[in-house]
Amino acid sequence: MNTRLFIPCDAGAVAVGADDVAAAFQAAALARGVTLDIVRNGSRGLYWLEPMVELDTAEGRVAYGPVAAEDVPALLDAMLAGELHSLLVGPTEDIPWLKRQTRLTFARCGVVDPRSLDDYRVHGGYRGLERALALGAEAIIEEVVQSGLRGRGGAGFPTGVKWRTVAAAAASQKYIICNADEGDSGTFADRMILEGDPFVMIEGMTISGIAVGATRGYLYIRSEYPHAVAAMETAIQTARASGYLGRRIAGSAYDFDMEVRVGAGAYVCGEETALLESLEGRRGVVRAKPPLPAHKGLFGQPTVINNAISLATVPWILAEGAAAYRDFGMGRSRGTMPIQIAGNVKHGGLFEVAFGVTLGELVDEIGGGTASGRPVRAVQVGGPLGAYFPRALFDTPFDYEAFAGKDGLIGHGGIVVFDDTVDMARQARFAMEFCALESCGKCTPCRIGSTRGVETVDRIIRGDEREKNLVVLEDLCHTMKFGSLCALGGFTPYPVMSALHHFAEDFGVTPPVREAAR
């Protein structure tokens, strides 16, 4: 049997040299007269080990990393001779960082060959669809409702309830839209699943289509993700050729087909109604609600819009049952969350775990502190609209309500770590700058307020009438929070105010007494 290696084709691995490593293995094998089977899998999400190469052995896969192209000749010799090598991490499944996770949505990601439908099926793929077909539309929705799954795009709305609304709407044409616009800094879960397990996206959208009576789907992927676009287009063609998309899918009475649409670099198009405008070919300007997309969505038809991770979780729920999913989690946050640990962190990557893990565990234990080796000062949770948390709030459990209770949000589950060199006034300025850059322009508090916000923070940084401008900033944030149509203008105050409240010293403000007393 040939020696079998797994080398990720995930953009995150490719960006740190995975293609060069794969080429180096081919060259080294040729020079030694051996044949290698190289599978280009997705990433397991242990990014500090990427490019992570896995060797298939009788006892399972063994991981090496991070591998550079220069390491390959000696590494291949060691592999072929069965000798140890300094880059050996150990049996993949025993790596503590992976072992500690509960991989439901990401069970196959990094394991399977994303181009192979057979591999997908061997690893449990399409079992969810099989059960869905046996259950029928109403029972599918009931199952999703019972699972407690809430939207992973940020707002946390119960997925099954949304589906029920669309199912109840009468129309000749309904749509399923998968939102893979993933614009939040610090997030890459959508990207990983699209690249590493693309068939689960197709299966999830298909089940949703059956449940609500929709026959067409659009997968909206941001243009910053060319690898994901390519992986999904290939998978869609394969699924279509194998009877999993098109008429009478998988031999059933249902029709469902889908296509990829590529965004054009506008953050606001991740907002569901702006996304609809964009798909329809217009400027990505947010629509007022009502009507809800569930009633009048794409081309005025009832439409399900869900985040990629929400939809990618559905096949697991159908295959294993609602109760199995609901058993994980805390409070009203059920199941698991693929948390993305990023920024200045030693062990960054995708960590899927039941809700309830604390921020401190994620940053200090799992993330291992900063990459720079300096103290962690702040972490931003939930993307550019999420709050900055100081160490004092590290006991906050990962849970929708707990984060809301601390004036924050979990958003799409991204955590960006900063060390003590960060200047929080600059971060507040950036939040306003980003809002100004990406505002769709529909409401004044967002469009004008954000530009005023940048100027005001600049004045505070310069020490120009600081006390007065701090009041102006608070007022601006208040106006944006309550006068904006969508969360871009409405939530930009979160990073700004959290930076100001928790890190006042960076704004030239004397720390409050409680801080000084510690």
Place this chain on the structure above:
Amino acid sequence: MNSYEPWSAARAAEIIAANVGCEGPALPILHAIQAAFGFVPEAVEPMIADALNLSRAEVHGVVTFYHDFRRKPAGRHVLKLCRAEACQSMGGERLAARAEAALGISLGETTADGRVTLEPIYCLGLCATAPSAMLDGRVVARLDEARLDRLVAEAQR
């Protein structure tokens, strides 16, 4: 390096015709036009307007709304540097300033010799291996000064 076709109204008409049949064809058309010519020439706007039964102003509005669509040709190489938070936490801003200094231009500009366009980008989803960049569609992460300098040199070739 990016190689693009010279502007041709006939070719543009072909691209429009190939995409006009789909639902919501405007973005697919604009992407295809930019892929062919490297930017969205003003001359194409009335053609798209005609094909989609829109006013020219509407088409212009769409082109200008999206950061991706260029109104003039880019340099032979396009280097995009991530400016979002995770990359900031790993010194991305310093690297952006270094690239600007090396090329003698600001983000959003093209060098006078037409070789390099430097653009900001807001997250490439490579945030666990920050700072990140994209050179002509190729992703690069774990940038430091040495790697950035190599990338800039490559772009200048």
